[in-house]
Each structure stands twice: as structure tokens, then as C-alpha cells.
Amino acid sequence: MQIDIITLFPKMFDGPMNQSILWRAQDKKFIDLNIVDLRHFGEGVRKNVDDRPYGGGAGMILRVDIIDACLKSIKAKPGTKGQKIILTSAGGAKFTQDKANEYSKLKRMIILCGHYEGIDNRVAENLVDDVVSIGDYVLTGGEIPAMVIADTVTRLIPNVIKPKSLTEESFSGMESEYPQYTRPEVYRGWKVPKVLLSGNHKKISEWRNDKPNSDIP
């Protein structure tokens, strides 16, 4: 899958997107990550990308014409089969595991990061396929939401991680995964549940089915 992320802060992606499974997914060509610097499409010597809101109000709004120029330059058009242009917004539709599954089947995902006060609403109205929120809170920019979306989707692409790891985890047929333990068997008097040491797979499986992690206070 090709993942394009449009941002005013490309350096934010340097570390987080180049570690662990995300790095391996790129190395093995499961994803091709393209970080696009929106500033390159800015106007004038100062490369302006934003302006004050019509009607007054606080902060600066990213301009629709600048974003349109950027999307055109990377040949991203809403409604294209196998692609989605996704706008990050606190007021968008909630990003869920189901949505991540749907996105993992795409050939290309283009994520647009807002910043400052937000983005001219004509972008949401005309230039994107989906408007997505990662939760009911406001972040300074869409960069962390873009990483959340890219990470969640990448691990669902076939063979990025072992299929068994995906079937036995939270939100995949179970609300939350069962509790997991490893060595040492006893630590500071805290014991691993006996059934997990029994070798009885039927009992282990029953225990796991009865014991969602949400039991933990």
C-alpha cells in the first residue's frame, strides 16, 4: 500500500514511522511511505499556507487552494477506486478497528494533517473521501492522528505480522484480549494463574474466553 501523509511538520514522522513493525513493513515493501511537506505549496516568499477565518475568530485556517495544489501534485483525487483521501479532524467520524480493516484493503491511503485552528471546510466538502477523528479530544495537529491511522492499518496488511496475532486480540471477535503472562512464574509474590501452567489447552482456552482484560480495575 502507498501511504501519503500531507503535513506542515514532516520531521515529526522521522522517528516514529521508522521503528519496529512500521520500519519492517517499509523495508519489506508492504507499505511505501511518502511524507509530503505542505509548505512547498505555500504562496509567496514566505510560503504562506494559511489565513485568518472569514467572519472572525481565533487562529489561522489552512487554505483550500494550497491543499488542492498539493493533492493535484501527488495525483490524489477523491472517489478514486482503491484509494481514500482521509482528513484528520477532531469532529470527524470515529476511527475504529472496523475502519482500519476497511482501509487495510486499499492500494493507497492519503492522510491530510490539519494544524493551527483547522482547515477551510471546503476541503472536507470537496477534496477528501473521509473525515476521521481518533477520539473525543483536541490535539495540536493531525500528525499524531495520521501516525495512529497509518500504524493501525499497516499491521492489518497481510503478512506484516503473523495472522494468529491478529485473530486473538482486542476488537477482533473479542471486546478485549485475555490477560497475558510470561516468566518469572512468581514475582514479588504475584503468581501467574495456575491454569496457564497446566498444559491443558482446553482449560486454558476456556479460562481465556472467560477472562477479558477489561476485568482489570
Ligand SMILES: C[S@@+](CC[C@H](N)C(=O)[O-])C[C@H]1O[C@@H](n2cnc3c(N)ncnc32)[C@H](O)[C@@H]1O
Ligand atoms: C488544534 S486542531 C483544530 C481544532 C478545531 N479548531 C476544533 O475545534 O475541532 C488542529 C488539527 O489537529 C487535528 N486534530 C486535532 N484533534 C484531532 C482528533 N481528535 N482526531 C483527528 N485529528 C485531530 C486536525 O487535523 C485539526 O485540523
